[in-house]
Amino acid sequence: MTGMAPAKRPNQLFRNLNAKIASIPMILIAVGIFLGGSLWTVVYSFTNSKLLPRATFVGFDQFERLWASSRWIISIQNLAIYGILSLIFSMVIGFMLAALMDQKIRFENTFRTIFLYPFALSFIVTGLVWQWILNPEFGIQGIVRSMGWESFTFDPLYNPQIVIYGILIAALWQGTGLVMCLMLAGLRGIDEDIWKAARVDGIPMWRTYLFIVIPMMRPVFITTLVIIASGIVKVYDLVVAQTSGGPGNASEVPAKYVYDYMFQAQNLGQGFAASTMMLLTVAIIIIPWAYLEFGGKKRG
Amino acid sequence: MNNSVSIRDLSLSFGAVSVLQNLNLDIRDGEFLVLLGSSGCGKSTLLNCIAGLLEPTEGQIFIKGRNVTWEEPKDRGIGMVFQSYALYPQMTVEKNLSFGLRVAKVPKEDIQRRIARAADILQIQPLLNRKPAELSGGQRQRVAIGRALVRDVDVFLFDEPLSNLDAKLRSELRVEIKRLHHSLKNTMIYVTHDQIEALTLADRIAIMKSGVIQQLDDPVTIYNRPVNLFVAGFIGSPSMNFLRGELAEEGGCPVFRTHGVSFSLDGYDTAEPLMPGRKVVLGVRPEHIHVDNHKAGAEMHDAVVDIEEPMGADNLLWLKHAGHTMSVRTGGAKRFAPGTKLQLSFDMSVASLFDAETEVRI
Amino acid sequence: MANISTLNTTAAGFDAVSEYVGSGPSGRRPRRAMSARNIMLYGTLFVAALYYLLPLYVMVVTSLKGMPEVRMGNIFSPPMEITFEPWVKAWAQACTGLNCDGLSRGFWNSVRILIPSVVVSIAVASVSGYALANWRFKGSEFFFSILIIGAFIPYQVMIYPVVIALREIGVYGTLTGLVIVHTIFGMPILTLLFRNYFASLPVELFKAARIDGAGFWQIYLRIMLPMSLPIFVVAMILQVTGIWNDFLFGVVFTRPDVYPMTVQLNNIVNSVQGVKEYNVNMAATLLTGAVPLIVYFLSGRLFVRGIAAGAVKG
Numbered sequence: 001m002t003g004m005a006p007a008k009r010p011n012q013l014f015r016n017l018n019a020k021i022a023s024i025p026m027i028l029i030a031v032g033i034f035l036g037g038s039l040w041t042v043v044y045s046f047t048n049s050k051l052l053p054r055a056t057f058v059g060f061d062q063f064e065r066l067w068a069s070s071r072w073i074i075s076i077q078n079l080a081i082y083g084i085l086s087l088i089f090s091m092v093i094g095f096m097l098a099a100l101m102d103q104k105i106r107f108e109n110t111f112r113t114i115f116l117y118p119f120a121l122s123f124i125v126t127g128l129v130w131q132w133i134l135n136p137e138f139g140i141q142g143i144v145r146s147m148g149w150e151s152f153t154f155d156p157l158y159n160p161q162i163v164i165y166g167i168l169i170a171a172l173w174q175g176t177g178l179v180m181c182l183m184l185a186g187l188r189g190i191d192e193d194i195w196k197a198a199r200v201d202g203i204p205m206w207r208t209y210l211f212i213v214i215p216m217m218r219p220v221f222i223t224t225l226v227i228i229a230s231g232i233v234k235v236y237d238l239v240v241a242q243t244s245g246g247p248g249n250a251s252e253v254p255a256k257y258v259y260d261y262m263f264q265a266q267n268l269g270q271g272f273a274a275s276t277m278m279l280l281t282v283a284i285i286i287i288p289w290a291y292l293e294f295g296g297k298k299r300g
Numbered sequence: 301m302n303n304s305v306s307i308r309d310l311s312l313s314f315g316a317v318s319v320l321q322n323l324n325l326d327i328r329d330g331e332f333l334v335l336l337g338s339s340g341c342g343k344s345t346l347l348n349c350i351a352g353l354l355e356p357t358e359g360q361i362f363i364k365g366r367n368v369t370w371e372e373p374k375d376r377g378i379g380m381v382f383q384s385y386a387l388y389p390q391m392t393v394e395k396n397l398s399f400g401l402r403v404a405k406v407p408k409e410d411i412q413r414r415i416a417r418a419a420d421i422l423q424i425q426p427l428l429n430r431k432p433a434e435l436s437g438g439q440r441q442r443v444a445i446g447r448a449l450v451r452d453v454d455v456f457l458f459d460e461p462l463s464n465l466d467a468k469l470r471s472e473l474r475v476e477i478k479r480l481h482h483s484l485k486n487t488m489i490y491v492t493h494d495q496i497e498a499l500t501l502a503d504r505i506a507i508m509k510s511g512v513i514q515q516l517d518d519p520v521t522i523y524n525r526p527v528n529l530f531v532a533g534f535i536g537s538p539s540m541n542f543l544r545g546e547l548a549e550e551g552g553c554p555v556f557r558t559h560g561v562s563f564s565l566d567g568y569d570t571a572e573p574l575m576p577g578r579k580v581v582l583g584v585r586p587e588h589i590h591v592d593n594h595k596a597g598a599e600m601h602d603a604v605v606d607i608e609e610p611m612g613a614d615n616l617l618w619l620k621h622a623g624h625t626m627s628v629r630t631g632g633a634k635r636f637a638p639g640t641k642l643q644l645s646f647d648m649s650v651a652s653l654f655d656a657e658t659e660v661r662i
Numbered sequence: 663m664a665n666i667s668t669l670n671t672t673a674a675g676f677d678a679v680s681e682y683v684g685s686g687p688s689g690r691r692p693r694r695a696m697s698a699r700n701i702m703l704y705g706t707l708f709v710a711a712l713y714y715l716l717p718l719y720v721m722v723v724t725s726l727k728g729m730p731e732v733r734m735g736n737i738f739s740p741p742m743e744i745t746f747e748p749w750v751k752a753w754a755q756a757c758t759g760l761n762c763d764g765l766s767r768g769f770w771n772s773v774r775i776l777i778p779s780v781v782v783s784i785a786v787a788s789v790s791g792y793a794l795a796n797w798r799f800k801g802s803e804f805f806f807s808i809l810i811i812g813a814f815i816p817y818q819v820m821i822y823p824v825v826i827a828l829r830e831i832g833v834y835g836t837l838t839g840l841v842i843v844h845t846i847f848g849m850p851i852l853t854l855l856f857r858n859y860f861a862s863l864p865v866e867l868f869k870a871a872r873i874d875g876a877g878f879w880q881i882y883l884r885i886m887l888p889m890s891l892p893i894f895v896v897a898m899i900l901q902v903t904g905i906w907n908d909f910l911f912g913v914v915f916t917r918p919d920v921y922p923m924t925v926q927l928n929n930i931v932n933s934v935q936g937v938k939e940y941n942v943n944m945a946a947t948l949l950t951g952a953v954p955l956i957v958y959f960l961s962g963r964l965f966v967r968g969i970a971a972g973a974v975k976g
Binding site for chain 3 (some may be wrong): 005016018019020022023025026027029031033034035036037038040041042053054057100103105109111114115116117118120121122123124125128129130131132133135138139142143160173177181199226230233234236237240241244249258259262263271272274275276278279282286288290293
């Protein structure tokens with residue numbers, strides 16, 4: 001071997017050595033924790049771990065038990081209702097607020113501050129304050145009754161049928177400000193000349209929004225959708241604070257199911273199985289989107 | 301004479317900032333009027349006021365004899381072409397053209413007829429089913445013009461439509477727009493900062509500065525008899541030579557004197573008396589200074605070549621004389637080395653004198 | 663001017679100058695300040711603003727009332743007698759479990775969690791973002807993509823392995839452990855933020871420094887950092903808000919005596935048996951929300967930019 005050949009290989013590895021060393025935390029986290037952790041959880045969901053992880057494989061046992069549990073079914077139902085309504089309403093409300101804010105109004109900063117401040121609060125705070133407002137004795141129901149409508153009932157937090165809507169109201173209060181900001185940024189990115197051209201063409205405002213502007217804002221809508229969707233699956237703190245999952249199990253959500261079984265009911269296996277289901281749900285949403293956005297473009 | 305568009309005492313201010321000041325303008329039927337000026341002079345603002353996209357603070361706008369000052373853009377009988385084309389990105393070319401008509405509930409056959417006509421004139425038939433993203437810049441601009449065409453209007457407004465295109469496309473489309481004007485014979489109001497476009501396209505040019513029309517004339521007049529220093533310097537490339545000096549009298553005839561050198565003003569056309577002692581600026585275009593083929597009896601000046609810029613067909617010579625460096629245009633065949641001594645003659649019949657203070661033409 | 667003479671044209675319908683001036687519409691379109699459009703616009707915005715402000719108002723108002731007044735019923739009525747007792751109680755006397763020294767304990771815990779977490783997470787993420795933006799090496803983008811995907815995975819899926827890992831190193835339940843956790847889960851968004859920012863800086867600066875012989879760390883400390891104040895502020899706002907408001911990690915990775923404020927708040931309000939002291943609860947809630955709210959009001963625009971930056975995927 002000549003002296004040249006061996007010198008090539010180590011050179012590649014040592015290029016940018018500092019950068020590579022500095023990136024070790026990121027790589028560790030990405031591969032070790034995100035990838036590795038998720039994989040570990042999925043694998044162990046096929047075991048019958050109780051208080052501590054045990055490597056005894058029991059096939060799909062945990063999953064069968066999961067889907068037989070009414071509590072889990074309720075949590076999935078709740079997530080579905082909450083998720084779909086949350087998506088629709090926050091997008092619609094967020095967009096309408098953004099459209100209003102885009103009209104060159106005065107006090108724009110003030111309004112934006114007001115719409116967005118709930119986002120700065122913890123879900124715990126949000127949950128607690130809405131728990132208070134929806135309190136049947138002192139809250140909205142009490143007030144409306146004291147104003148004369150004696151039979152007015154609005155106690156979502158005590159009514160298993162509609163408790164999820166109480167949580168929805170609180171979540172919308174917290175989250176629509178962010179959607180509005182994103183939509184407003186998207187609206188502001190629309191070329192002014194398009195508005196002018198539509199005006200000269202005699203196209204009324206609502207048609208301009210519906211047929212020209214909104215189609216142009218597709219990327220923003222998709223990004224917002226993904227952000228809202230990823231937040232929906234994670235919903236936990238809000239439920240804990242507002243209803244503690246009650247009344248009974250009526251406002252149970254998957255994230256809470258996982259936590260309760262993992263850390264309180266000493267049934268890790270169930271917790272893992274439930275987590276795996278959550279992961280699956282997210283994957284179903286994210287993978288098509290990622291493919292649409294980045295498909296073909298980059299290969300890491 | 302029919303006036304297609306008339307502007308009366310138009311003013312527009314944003315708060316304390318006055319963008320347009322007391323503008324009066326009459327545009328004849330079928331005329332191609334260019335609003336020319338650099339950024340911020342108010343030309344786009346004026347166009348937007350005519351279109352109805354901006355509200356004037358004061359004044360009135362008439363289109364085809366109708367007072368449209370308070371009318372919405374769609375009711376003014378105008379079509380508009382924008383710098384960024386502003387085509388609706390998610391619709392095909394055909395939908396772009398027909399959207400406004402469908403909203404106005406124009407009957408289907410009528411829409412088809414109009415689109416066919418526009419597609420024919422602009423040669424965009426093969427593009428009808430494509431989306432704007434699939435078109436080239438030139439094609440997009442034609443579709444934008446088509447969108448104005450299908451509206452069956454009298455007045456077309458162009459807001460710097462060629463500024464987004466590269467030089468070659470620009471000159472191609474310029475010719476097309478001129479052909480379009482010849483075949484359609486509509487009134488066209490065209491905003492640009494490019495003087496070449498103005499000179500080639502316009503029937504009349506309105507040069508604007510700081511919200512005021514400096515001169516409104518046909519291109520030849522603006523070129524040869526600019527009304528003030530600003531117009532003289534703005535039009536013409538390479539730009540006019542300006543020599544600062546004063547008027548004097550020699551042998552009973554008025555002369556221009558600078559740095560001790562006198563220039564005969566024989567042939568200069570002016571109604572004003574040329575009083576000696578008045579501080580003035582003499583403007584002469586590079587092609588009106590000759591280094592050869594001098595007219596018989598012309599006054600000669602000795603100059604030294606400073607630098608030459610060969611441009612292929614022409615040669616731009618920079619010469620030093622009378623304390624100034626001036627540019628002279630000659631044929632591209634001859635070359636001149638720096639330091640060469642030359643004799644110059646000036647064609648005063650097409651020169652311009654401006655009062656040094658008011659900058660107005662004398 | 664040449665156009666003066668055209669004023670007196672004689673075409674049909676156009677006669678003398680006097681025909682125009684003063685007759686017909688002129689100048690601005692007449693617009694009533696209270697036009698239908700404005701009423702709907704500002705009206706809707708105002709009603710929406712009410713919906714958003716109401717809870718805050720209710721919180722404040724309830725926290726300033728004495729319990730008898732609270733029980734009288736109307737949560738929307740302003741206090742007849744303002745009392746700060748609920749606040750004092752919330753801060754110093756509320757009970758969680760066996761401790762009755764109020765939210766102040768949780769507050770200081772949160773502070774103790776916040777400061778190291780913010781510092782470490784931003785330090786690690788900024789260096790990673792810098793490496794990704796300026797020192798791309800084989801596989802760097804791939805790892806980054808995994809990081810970003812990780813941002814979408816629900817925390818619950820990865821949390822147990824992290825518990826195990828922390829137990830192995832011996833920091834489970836300690837402050838250090840929680841700091842590590844916050845750093846880990848803050849990485850995706852922060853790294854994205856810094857990467858995009860550093861990528862937007864003029865590359866000539868970087869190239870010039872390399873020609874001058876500067877290395878990875880030197881360029882970072884001497885050139886990148888001084889130019890990055892805005893993005894660090896945005897990152898800090900994001901982290902302060904996110905970490906202070908966190909609940910899940912707080913409840914999983916700490917022991918009761920080091921619970922952050924959010925966890926303690928939930929315990930105070932939701933696990934009290936018997937008489938609920940709503941005014942104290944509201945005061946406690948306000949106290950917990952105060953810190954990020956103050957950060958929000960002070961930083962306004964930057965906050966919005968931070969959220970948008972975190973939300974806009976590369």
